[in-house]
Amino acid sequence: MLEVYDFLTTSSGLAQEYTETIHFESEQVLYQYDWLKNNQFFLMKKGIAKIEIYRKRRWEFETLVAAGEFAGIENLINRRLFCSNIKYRIVSVTHGEGLLIEKDYFLDHVYANPSLFHKILENVTLHHIITSYNLREKKAPLKQRLADVILELVMLTSLPIRNNQVTLPFPFSEDIISSLLRVPVHHVKEILSYLEKEEIVTREHDFQVMDYNRLGKLSNLNVETFKNMRLQPLHI
Template sequence: MAEDLLSFLFPHEDFLEKYSKSYHVDDQKIVYQYKGWQDTPKIIYIQKGIFQVETRGKSGWEPIELAVQNQILGFESFLEEDYALKGIAYRLKSLTPGDCIFITGHYFVDHLYANPKFFLAMTEQMARSILKYKYQRYYKHDNLQVEVIRFLKELINSGIFQPHYGYLSLPKEINPKLIADHLHASEKEIYEVLKQLETKLWLQQKNNIIMIQKEAQKQFN
C-alpha cells in the first residue's frame, strides 16, 4: 500500500519535496505533538515501525493506541478551523526505530477523493478507531484476560508480524509493562494473565519476548 499511496499522491518528485517530509526515527522519540488550532494540519503516514499515540491526562501522557505500518494519523486535518480540537493535545512516540512521512493536510485531503481504494482504506481505519474507543468506554470487560487477548488480536490482525517456526514473535517493546499501560492494569496482573495463556499453550514467553502459537491465533478470533 505504501508505494501505491505515495506514487498516487506524488506523481512527480517536485510534489513530494513540496508537500511532504520523510523521517527516520530511533526508538523512544517524540515524533509529533498536536497542539490544537495553533498547529498546521498534517497527515502522518507510518511506513515502518511501531509507534504509540499518547494523550495528555491528569497524571501526564497516557497511551491510547498503537500505530503500525500503513496506518494514517492526523484526521483532524479534515476539520474546519471552527471545529478544531481546541484543548486537545496528543503526541506520537516511536517504540521502535521506524520511518514515517508527514504530508501537508490540505494536499492530502484534496487528492484523496480521487482514489476510491485509498479513501475506503482510510474510512475503514477511522471506523475501526471509533469502534475501539466506544468499546473501551462503554463495553469494557471485567475479565482482564479478554482485554489482553483483544490487545494481542489487534497486533495479529495488523499483519506486520510474520509467523516463524509456528510462532508469531512480538517485538521486545510489546512487553507486559506496555500492555499494562494500555489496559490500565498493573504489570503483576498482566504477568498473571500471560501465565494463564501459557498454561493454555496459546503463547510462550522466552527471553522477555512474547511468542504467540500459530494455531492458537484462531482462539483470538
C-alpha cells in the same frame, strides 16, 4: 500501501516542497497533535509506532499504528465548530520511515482519488470499531481483555501468523499492558504468568504467542474474522 506513498510523491518537485521524509529509530517522537498549530498529516511507510494520549500529567499507551496508517485525521474537522484540549503523540517502537505531508497537498490528493479517500475511512472505522469494542468489554474478565488486546495488535500491525505462532517485534511490557487496560501491574503479572504456564505465550526473548488458537479461545473475538480483517494494501 506503498502505492499511496508513490501517489503522493509522483511529482518530485511538489513532493520536495510539500512533504518531508523521516527516517527514525525506536523511541522517537514522530508526530504530536497541536490543535492550534498543526497542519500536517503523517503516513507511516515502514515500521511500527505507538499512539500515546496525555492523561493526568503523563503519557499513556493507547494503540499501535503500522505501515500504511495515517495520523492527523483531526485536520478534517472544521475548527470553528469543534475544539479539543486532547493531546496525543506518535512514538516509534521500531526503526522505520514515515512521510509528513502538508494538509492542503494531502487533501488535494485525497479528493482526487476515491480509493485513497476510502482507505482513510477504512482505517478510521477499524480503529473506531476496536475502541468501541474495548469500551464495551471493559468489565469483562482480565484474561479475556488481555487476549483481546493481543489479537487486536496482531491484526493492526498485520503480523504474520506461522505454525499457529506470532512474535510481536516491539516491546510489550507489563507497564504497557497495564496502561492499555487501565489495571494495576500486579494483576497483569498474574495473567501473564498463567498464560506462560499454559504455554500460550512466552517472554523469554521477544513477546511471542506460542498457541494463537488457544489465545483466541480466551478472547471474545473471532480469530478467523480477525485474520480476514488484517489491513490490506491499497492499489491505486
